[in-house]
Amino acid sequence: MIPAVEAHINLTALTHNLARVRKIASNSKVMAVIKANAYGHGMLQVAKALAAADAFAVARLHEAVQLRQAGINNEIAVLEGFSNSAELKDFAHYDLQAVVHQPSQIELLRRNQLEKPIQVWLKIDSGMHRMGVAPETVPACWKVLQKIESVSTLRLMTHLASADDRCSDQTQQQLDVFKRATAGIQAETSIANSAGILGWPQTHSDWVRPGIMLYGVSPFLDGWGVDEGLELVMSLTSRLIAVSHFKQGDAIGYGASWRCPENMPIGVVSCGYGDGYPRHAVPGTLVMVNGIPTPLLGRVSMDTICVDLRQQPDAEVGDPVLLWGESMPVEEIAQSATTIPYEILCSVTQRVQFQYIT
Ligand SMILES: *Cc1c(COP(=O)(O)O)cnc(C)c1O
DSSP states (O other), X not given: OOXXXXXXXXXXXXXXXXXXXXXXXXXXXXXXXXXXXXXXXXHHHHHHHTTTSSEEEESSHHHHHHHHHTTOOSEEEETXXXXXXXXXXXXXXXXXXXXXXXXHHHHHHHHOOOSSOEEEEEXXXXXXXXXXXXXXXXXXXXXXXXXXXXXXXXXXXXXXXXXXXXXXXXXXXXXXXXXXXXXXXXXXXXXOOHHHXXXXXXXXXXXXXXXXXXXXXXXXXXXXXXXXXXXOOXXXXXXXXXXXXXXXXXXESGGGOEEOSSSEEEEEESOOTTTTOXXXXXXXXEEEETTEEEEEESOOOSSOEXXXXXXXXXXXXXXXXXXXXXXXXXXXXXXXXXXXXXXXXXXXXXXXXXXXXX
């Protein structure tokens, strides 16, 4: 049985993109970000393909534990750190690096005896105002952390809020805040996400933290992965399951929101928001039917989308459809659905059959 919707994960593209990171940030170590099931690509398979990374980063403890239980031995940093003693003990047990971004976490480190010391990244809020200790508290935090027996190597981290906008001055401001807050501290630092790596070389520092670019996608508001020398890792495919002819004025799909401007053939693709195709993709968003750009019409349903076959009246049931992939950038689908490629990739559902190819 051929599955209706398949996500093809090109592992060679993944290693190509890692090589691209190394080329661009040639003096930095690479912490490959594989949180949220590796941006929807499958965390374990991606971790194995990216074994050459200097470290991995995940958001949550349970993601890191899953990696360890699958036998992944790379360094792993947990971006949200721990929020109680039990979680903290797991960091020691599973040999995980913790990002410490709240004073309460420093208290937990002080109070708990661990089976072995753990590596800590002190995260500084340089202006994003989401997570991180206040810049003026860094010297005091550092002094306390240095004295804690449960802490081995200490490093410094911050996160950029607007690096995806090449015109924003916030990135340089954050860099200045970070430098001032950490002046006089001897430690490795990490600042850059994908947008920092590609757009802001002054943010590279000792460690870079690429996420989206590893998957072949541009982090910039109006950029394309291919223009950055990246190769798209995921392509989503399906096929036509119905072709019908309707008359001028016939309404198509839920809400009768789209009407045929003339007598015309309409195809139904077996892929909808229940597979992760964005429901907000507007009529006119292109999908490739038989390799030909074909506009979708009406509303995206849970299991299907309808397409306008006027350009290819010979299309038949069973014909191949590419929802996104090399010839249909996921960035374009995201724009059509007024979202970002990150969300589209993370939203591919369990129902989709994943195929890993090298
Ligand atoms: C998700 C994340 C990254 C990776 O960001 P991209 O934009 O996908 O490169 C880096 N650092 C932190 C702290 C993150 O949360």
